[in-house]
Amino acid sequence: xxxxxxxxxxxxxxxxxxxxxxxxxxxxxxxxxxxxxxxxxxxxxxxxxxxxxxxxxxxxxxxxxxxxxxxxxxxxxxxxxxxxxxxxxxxxxxxxxxxxxxxxxxxxxxxxxxxxxxxxxxxxxxxxxxxxxxxxxxxxxxxxxxxxxxxxxxxxxxxxxxxxxxxxxxxxxxxxxxxxxxxxxxxxxxxxxxxxxxxxxxxxxxxxxxxxxxxxxxxxxxxxxxxxxxxxxxxxxxxxxxxxxxxxxxxxxxxxxxxxxxxxxxxxxxxxxxxxxxxxxxxxxxxxxxxxxxxxxxxxxxxxxxxxxxxxxxxxxxxxxxxxxxxxxxxxxxxxxxxxxxxxxxxxxxxxxxxxxx
Amino acid sequence: xxxxxxxxxxxxxxxxxxxxxxxxxxxxxxxxxxxxxxxxxxxxxxxxxxxxxxxxxxxxxxxxxxxxxxxxxxxxxxxxxxxxxxxxxxxxxxxxxxxxxxxxxxxxxxxxxxxxxxxxxxxxxxxxxxxxxxxxxxxxxxxxxxxxxxxxxxxxxxxxxxxxxxxxxxxxxxxxxxxxxxxxxxxxxxxxxxxxxxxxxxxxxxxxxxxxxxxxxxxxxxxxxxxxxxxxxxxxxxxxxxxxxxxxxxxxxxxxxxxxxxxxxxxxxxxxxxxxxxxxxxxxxxxxxxxxxxxxxxxxxxxxxxxxxxxxxxxxxxxxxxxxxxxxxxxxxxxxxxxxxxxxxxxxxxxxxxxxxx
DNA sequence: CGCTGCAATGTAATGGATTACATGAAAGCA
DNA sequence: TGCTTTCATGTAATCCATTACATTGCAGCG
Numbered sequence: 001x002x003x004x005x006x007x008x009x010x011x012x013x014x015x016x017x018x019x020x021x022x023x024x025x026x027x028x029x030x031x032x033x034x035x036x037x038x039x040x041x042x043x044x045x046x047x048x049x050x051x052x053x054x055x056x057x058x059x060x061x062x063x064x065x066x067x068x069x070x071x072x073x074x075x076x077x078x079x080x081x082x083x084x085x086x087x088x089x090x091x092x093x094x095x096x097x098x099x100x101x102x103x104x105x106x107x108x109x110x111x112x113x114x115x116x117x118x119x120x121x122x123x124x125x126x127x128x129x130x131x132x133x134x135x136x137x138x139x140x141x142x143x144x145x146x147x148x149x150x151x152x153x154x155x156x157x158x159x160x161x162x163x164x165x166x167x168x169x170x171x172x173x174x175x176x177x178x179x180x181x182x183x184x185x186x187x188x189x190x191x192x193x194x195x196x197x198x199x200x201x202x203x204x205x206x207x208x209x210x211x212x213x214x215x216x217x218x219x220x221x222x223x224x225x226x227x228x229x230x231x232x233x234x235x236x237x238x239x240x241x242x243x244x245x246x247x248x249x250x251x252x253x254x255x256x257x258x259x260x261x262x263x264x265x266x267x268x269x270x271x272x273x274x275x276x277x278x279x280x281x282x283x284x285x286x287x288x289x290x291x292x293x294x295x296x297x298x299x300x301x302x303x304x305x306x307x308x309x310x311x312x313x314x315x316x317x318x319x320x321x322x323x324x325x326x327x328x329x330x331x332x333x334x335x336x337x338x339x340x341x342x343x344x345x346x347x348x349x350x351x352x353x354x355x356x357x358x
Numbered sequence: 359x360x361x362x363x364x365x366x367x368x369x370x371x372x373x374x375x376x377x378x379x380x381x382x383x384x385x386x387x388x389x390x391x392x393x394x395x396x397x398x399x400x401x402x403x404x405x406x407x408x409x410x411x412x413x414x415x416x417x418x419x420x421x422x423x424x425x426x427x428x429x430x431x432x433x434x435x436x437x438x439x440x441x442x443x444x445x446x447x448x449x450x451x452x453x454x455x456x457x458x459x460x461x462x463x464x465x466x467x468x469x470x471x472x473x474x475x476x477x478x479x480x481x482x483x484x485x486x487x488x489x490x491x492x493x494x495x496x497x498x499x500x501x502x503x504x505x506x507x508x509x510x511x512x513x514x515x516x517x518x519x520x521x522x523x524x525x526x527x528x529x530x531x532x533x534x535x536x537x538x539x540x541x542x543x544x545x546x547x548x549x550x551x552x553x554x555x556x557x558x559x560x561x562x563x564x565x566x567x568x569x570x571x572x573x574x575x576x577x578x579x580x581x582x583x584x585x586x587x588x589x590x591x592x593x594x595x596x597x598x599x600x601x602x603x604x605x606x607x608x609x610x611x612x613x614x615x616x617x618x619x620x621x622x623x624x625x626x627x628x629x630x631x632x633x634x635x636x637x638x639x640x641x642x643x644x645x646x647x648x649x650x651x652x653x654x655x656x657x658x659x660x661x662x663x664x665x666x667x668x669x670x671x672x673x674x675x676x677x678x679x680x681x682x683x684x685x686x687x688x689x690x691x692x693x694x695x696x697x698x699x700x701x702x703x704x705x706x707x708x709x710x711x712x713x714x715x716x
Numbered sequence: 717c718g719c720t721g722c723a724a725t726g727t728a729a730t731g732g733a734t735t736a737c738a739t740g741a742a743a744g745c746a
Numbered sequence: 747t748g749c750t751t752t753c754a755t756g757t758a759a760t761c762c763a764t765t766a767c768a769t770t771g772c773a774g775c776g
Contacts, residue, residue, distance in 0.1 A: 002439035005466055026514055028762060039726045043765060054724060069513040074496035075437040076762035079731050084500075094477065095458035095655060097641060103479065116489065121461065131474065138432035139732095140444075156384055197451065204693040242659055257666075275659060297453060301629060303636065304659055386732055397756045402734060412754060434732035438761050497762095 027070040036064040043045045047072065077227060083142055086116050087324060089133050090146040092124045096240075097296040098266070098313065099147060102166060104244075105317020106145060113325050115142075120150065136161060142328055149209045159331045165320035166311070167211055168337060175327065177319040177338040179231045181211045184309045184342035185218025186225075188263055188291045191344055193226045195352045197261040197289060203248040204237035205265040212237075217295065233257055236271050245272020246279075253280055260288060260353035267292035267299045267308055274302060274349065285351035295345055304348030311342050359643060385428040394422040405430065409505040441500055441667075444474050445682060446490050448504040450482045454598075455654040456671065457505060458626070460524060461677020464503060471683050480506065494519060500686055503678045507567045517689045523678035524669070525569055526695060533685065535677040535696040539569045542667045542700035543576025544583075546621055546649045549702055551584045553710045555619040555647060560588075561606040561631060562595035570595075572630045573651065591615055596627050603630020604637075611638055618711035624665055625650035625657045632660060632707065643709035651701055662706030670698050 033040040038057060042069060046053045046061040053061075059259050064070075078084045091099045110117045110343055118141075119150050120132040125243065133152030135141050143161035146152070168176035191201050202219045205212035212341065216235070222231045236251055238244025245264060249272070264270035270292030274284050277345065284290050292299060295310035319338055326333055391398045396415060404411045404419040411419075422428075442708045447464055449457045461477065468475045476499075478490040491510030493499050502517035504510070509532050511519050517531065523598045526534035550558050563570035574593070581588045594609055596602025603622060609632070610617065622628035628650030632642050640646050642662060650657060653668035677696055684691055 014767075029764095030762080040763075041727080042725060045725090048764080052724080057724080071492065071495040071513060073437070073762050074493070074498045075442075076731090077734090078498075079431070079437055079762085080764045082731075084498075088476065093458075094452050094461060095455050095457070096451050100451075100479075102455035106480070114492070117479060118446065120476060121465070122685040126399050132427065133431070135474070137429040140432045140436075140442075155429060196430075251763070271659060275661075278661065297600075298656060301633060303633075386730080398733080399757080400755060403755085406734080410754080415754080431732050434761090435734070436761095437732085437763095438734045440761075465730095529723075 003281065017023075023314050027068055029072070032061070032068060032092045033065055035068060036061050039352070040171075052242060056113070059112075078139070083328075084140065085323075086141045087112055087143045087145065088118050088120050088141045090120050090122050090129060090132055090134065090144060090148065091124055092148050093237040094119065095123045096268070097298060098294045098311075099166075100297075101180035101313035102147065102317040104319075105314040105319075106165075106321045107317075108314075109318045113321075115321075115325070117321075124148065126150065126152075131163075144326050145324055149211070159327060159335075161324065161328055161331075163320050163324040163327065165316055167209060168183070169176070170210070173335050173337045175322060175323045175337070177316055177340065178211065179311050179316070182218040182221065184311075184344075185215040185265075185293070186222040187342075187344045188293070188309050189219050189222035190226075191346070192261045192263065192289060192291065192350065193228065194221065195289065195350065197353050198228055199234065199259040199261070201233075201234040201236070201252055201257070201259040201262045203245060203262060203264040203269050203270075204235065205240050207237060212265055219263055228303035231257075234259055238265075238272075240266050240268060242272040242275070245269030245274075246276040249273045249276035249280075255289050261350070262288060263291045263293075265293055267294045267296045267306060270306055270308065270349075271298070271302055274306070284349050286354060289350040289353070299345075300347070302349070307347045307350040308345055309342050310345045312340050315340055364701065366478075368419065370497075371578040375498040385426055385632050387430070389428065390419070390422055390428050393426060393698075399674035412609050438499070439639055440497070441686075442497060442498065443472055444476065444499045445501045445503065445679075446476050446478050446493065446499045447500060448478050448487060448490055448506065450506050452479045454626070455656060456652045456669075457524075458655075460505065460675040460678075463672040464523075464679045465675075467671075467676045467679035467683070471679075473679075473683070475679075482506065484510075485562055491520075492584070501682050503682055507569070517685060519682070519686055519689075521678050521682040521685065523674055524653075525567060528568070531683045531693050533693040533695070535674055535681060535698065536569065536600065537669050537674070537700040538697050539572035539700075540579065542669075542702075543573040543621070543623075543651070544580040545700075546651070546667050547577050547580035548584075549704070550619045550647060550649065550708065551580065551586065553619075553647065555711050556586055557589075557592065557593040557617040557619070559594070559610055559615070559617040560619060561603060561618045561622040561627050562593065563598050563627075570623055590691065596623075596630075597624060598624050600626045600630040600633070603627030603632075604634040605630075607631045607638075617628045619649070620646060621649045621651075623651055625652045625654045625664060628664055628666065628707075629656070629660055631665070638686055642707050643660035644712060647711070649708060658705070660707070664709040665705045666703055668701045668703045670700065673698055 029040045029043050033043045043061055046058045050058050107117050122128045129152045133154050136144055139155045145163050145165050147166045149167040149169055151174050164174050164176035166178055168178045204216045221231050236248040238248050262273050266274055270290050274290050277284055277288050282288050293307050294306035295308045299306040299308050360616055387398045387401050391401045398509045399418055408416050465475050480486045480697035484533045487510045491512050495512045503521050503523050505524045507525040507527055509527050522532050522534035524536055526536045578588050594606040596606050620631050628648050632648050635642055635646050642648050648663050653666045657664040657666050
């Protein structure tokens, strides 16, 4: 807790006195009903379905509610109605800028449909994932959108109120929305091939994640299409971090591998790769071209700016939430795997290979 | 929703049939009690306070619970006990990497004390802040840690279960934890002065935020201490974004202001500043030194790496959560403003001014 | 006028757990 | 043995809002 020269001050002693102006107690329907001289049912109706109480009563009740400051107890309501209108979005790492725009898409749709979104950071830990899933089991939330390639277990009947975004799971009962990673990786590698590169390294992500497998496959298929032999030694894998990108390049260079381009399975590793290259006095893109994946916000701001495969982040989020709402409204709708397409964004980190390297 | 060539496939039709293996219905204490041949009270006790039921019954009940797959309804429990053990952390922007480590600190302490943390992104919007605050009013969460310089209103009696982290509000009833921004900014500017800089620009944040005012004051006081006149024209303000940093530099340069160093109120603006400088062919740190504030993760990875003022992010989070727990346990504890200290991290973006500029 | 139907409101059951209080049995003690 | 504790368990009240069903009053109709 860094004992480092921290100080504590207590602000104005007058504070307690000021509290005298108590901002209204916690109220219940009963109290409101009593104050308004109606039954609890009428109060509840005035708030939930205003159109079925007479205008006069409704106004009166609203007045009382405002005057006394009443907020219905959501626990009681949710208990009774068996729905919370709350959904939890699980993300492996809030520090990963990729997710923020996905979240925004989720929230847009949620908001339109009267849902509230809370975020849970799992740090890739199954235990933490499960602990959020338990909140659904305990009826504290209606559903979950998870962005990891795993489905937590929720001991309830029928369809799990879970949708998988960005990643996807093999489990056919779970709806997922993600991009066509094979195709997207293919487009990126096609582009490098088109520029004239023949020795293209690949820095993959954790092999446990299906999307990483797909991206690697896209890379391999593209080489195959171009009849360029894929050298296994040019493929390394990391854990999506900047440091992993650095290590990958270090490893390639120290093994004396020759390459004129690197395709990384995400932008952070691409950023690491660029750093490692310039640390070795290799210039991007003059000596080596670099392509990332995701198009995180910082990709625009590296020097040179990073060419990358942009995922439709907002659409991924929107679609995930739409599917979840659909599922919550009708658990009978069959699960779907929805596949969106990604787009190559060419910036400054790619160029034709130098003649010398051809 | 990007109609772009997206496809939908329905996985295995066999899926419905497989569902036959229904994973247990939703259970209630009553059912468990019946199945275990004890009263609901005993079931509840066996789960909540195992030590007060006989070992035999306890084991038996746990068996039944496991076999039938029972998760207590948290809504019912929370309704009865009037506590949720859930707290909401409000952050203006999940894309801002500064917050992620603060969150981690919050979660560590929360976890140790049996609390669960959910995140709410407010995008700086008062409406959204309020909507999360309403969840507390509606008893869906016990408290809030907010990282914006505002306190949402919660119409309840007595102390608001709100703690302010990173930012701070004037309201003396609200506990806050933050760094001594005046001193921290002072240290950064002292360092630039020590290197020999005399023309130091300042890129501030939104003036509505007290911490920005403090950082600017720290800057001014440091100049004053060094008897260097502060030129108002060298102070510009932005909105904490990378783009704002770029614009700030553009504005200084286009107005023909001379400066050999820039101190930015956060790292993202500093990154923007570095970009804008190199776009104008000014080299960092040879022509202009740049210092940021926060020490976000990317600060280490810019070229050159960014010198910055590191906030004790983890400690800020831990302390905020500790204060909130303290407050939840005893609403009578007086509010405190806890001030931690920050530390200057010198990296590659700072150097003595070139002789020519002295 | 008497009956039907509708609108507005009230009464009370309900959701699922926790827990104060009551009860019964066993243990401790003189 | 008889009385007090203590332990384990059961009964029923409680948390607070929603809502099915009951009731009331009035308009409309033949």
